Amino acid sequence: MNPARLTIAGFALAAVLGTGLLMLPLASQDGQGTDVVTALFTAVSALCVTGLVVVDTAGFWSGFGQVVVLVLIQVGGFGIMALASLLGVLVARRLGLRGQLAAAAETKTLSPGDVRLILVGVARTSLVVEAVTAAVLAVRFATGYGEPVPRALWLGVFHSISAFNNAGFALWSDSLTRFSTDPWICLPITAAVVVGGLGFPVLFELRRHLRAPSRWSLHTKLTVLGSAVLMVVGPVVVCVLEWRNPATLGSLSVPGRLLAGFFQGVMPRTAGFNSVDIAQMNSATWLGSDVLMFIGGGSAGTAGGIKVTTFAVLLLLIVSEARGDEDATVFGRTLPRNLHRQALSVALLGVGAVVTSAMVLVATTRFPLDQVLYEVVSAFATVGLSTGITAQLPPGGQLLLVALMFLGRTGTITLATALALRSRPRLYQLPAERTIVG
Template sequence: MAFSRRARWTAAVLSRFHHPAQVVVTSFGLLVLAGTFLLMQPISTVGPAATTVEALFTATSAVTVTGLAIVDTQSHWSVFGEVVIAGLVQVGGLGIMTFATLFAVIVGRRVGLRFRLLAQAETSMLSVADVRSIARRVVVFSLSCEAVFAAVLAGRWMIGYGEPFGQATYYGVFHSIMAFNHAGFALWPDSLTRFVADPWISLTASAAVIVGGLGFPVVFELMRTWRRPGTWSIMTRLTVWISLALLAIGTLFLLVAEWNNPKTFGPLDDGGKLLAAFFASTMTRSAGLNSVDIGQMETSSLLVSDVLMFIGGASASTAGGIRVTTFGVLAFVIWAELRGEPRVNIGHRRVADSVQRQAIAISLLSVAVVVVATYVLLVISPFALDQVLFEVISAFTTTGLSTGITAQFSPAGQIVLTLLMFMGRTGTLTLGTALAMQERTRRYELPEERVLVG
């Protein structure tokens, strides 16, 4: 009876929303508020209780799996506070609707169509046929990967750096969660810069970021068909090949720009420079950990990082940005237009007009948000354009990298970054759909007229 009453209450609440996206945005908002409340408690900090802005900013950064921070994670937050942050990152990374679907499986209840639609809206699944099974596999796969990466990191800190078993395990679990879910929180004030030349730490964290950034649909398809690339779907092909290309291009460009920089790659040997460049390129794919001081990078490196952060990772992954599939679709749209083709084709498949419009809308809305936020922060802060633009893109794409000025913004500037992180996680289109109270379908077509462009 109690479960039946809860189910009826849940159904009544859900019926008040006109679109699943509204529930997604509302759920993330409620989780941010819950995290803010927990972080404001005295038990969450080492010294005085966190201010409202500190707690709100940190909770939003954790839920949106960003990792930007205005206070030092280790010295400001207690172990309880760090556990709260890691928990918020974990829930935010997997998605509230994925957890809701999993809980329905655990209690043995049938998942209704509305819940399936909600899970689809959160995880960007291409089908609602078996969201319940997908949600279970997502959680199992994620936790399994995090456990493996945590074991490697913990072993390295215990054997290579003499950390006690308990401390090494804590470090391993915390940073495994951060890397896999693409959050930039670290338990050292300089992130992972002290391990810049350590391949065990750098490559393990990079592997966690790459796997987490592929997206669950792509990962599941690769697990089935990795030996048969010819059978991959267009989404998987775009994700894999564009991700590899961007990773290689980013590594090359950063290596060239920072090779002789005495404050970043300069003191390292050739192997260390390559490792640092690879790590930095990987982290721009919406991760947020860093092994060199971002604030000391060349302006050209910041520009390359801006572009890579803006593109981000794969759809239905823990990464942010406009996503590599969006970038790929836009590239093929341009290619088709240059060749004068009436349709956009990728391989032996035609891209739907609605997908093209969605890719254009996501990109233009994202550019608009970045431009407006950059202008606002330039007006209210004393920092240079390259620094502010980097912070804005990092926040909006939920990357978490920083040139070191995040904590120096005024409370108003930090609120702007908070809004950017929330918008970046929920998505511009999702947020826009949630704000629209109802969808309208035009039942007629207007006469066509050509408009000169360019």
């Protein structure tokens, strides 16, 4: 079993176990148990750090059920293979070559020799960011909203893990809309989302060479620059399109509008928290969010989408073609040809999955295209934002979203590799011939 198949199998097994636990009577507040579709949807959404829900997380699941959801979020964010490899390091103090390759496939480290240090660093980074965010949130919940200390700690831990892993699960039925103007809630969650979405290789490199950008790798430069640009574009789009909408930003004060607009502009990349009512947004805002969700965050992080670097490579290819350059170059480096093919494959497979799924849902449900497209992109990009139609979809539609979430988390290229029966290296090259393009 190659690393790609092992990754798929690990996620599938975790999804089955999570579904079984959520179906237990102990997991629901009424003690009656849960049907398989609801349990499967919630388990996959948590494991794939998406955040789409068909039942209210706080109102439907018991304390045990919420703990199961939280564990699935943490396991999914860290990566099944990365977690298994880390346990192997801690217990056996050694990793076999197969274990290193499996962990490298999940964490997208650059060489198998770095896997051991990467895995330990991933664990430390996760715990530190989650602990700091949880502490800030817990203090705010206790002092600003009068929550008892145990409840404040639970709220802080749950939402910090959900934020760092870009999951978007919240313990209120309206997500974070009640805190839309509270910077002590919105900004720590935003910071955790951004840090988790950059990707662990980028975080490690920034820690080593934060003040020496010239020493950054090309991957880090593209991720940081692309993320910075999109973090400006997203809030600007939301603020411009929703500024006068009384159902979203229009009813808030100017500072409140700016905070809510910033928060909601960052969340599509790719955490499912919302501080305004998504269902009341303009169709143009939904479309802009679709683009942001599809691009997603950094590689090897907890964000989804086709990734910022994939989008950057495609953009550079367009620029180089428009200039008539033979090679695509950036920051004094030439992008290899196999990288071109990989970026095109990831993007086109993503487009195909989104378009096909949207066509199926439009044909089988009563919802308009803009809402269906928003839901489908959110599922594929493992974002979790919703216009409110997820719970109203028929079981077949919900299972389709389950498949999209699984595909989005494991990656289109990884899934395609895992499904391939065998590779066939070609020992010869056929004559080249051009075709007309465009």
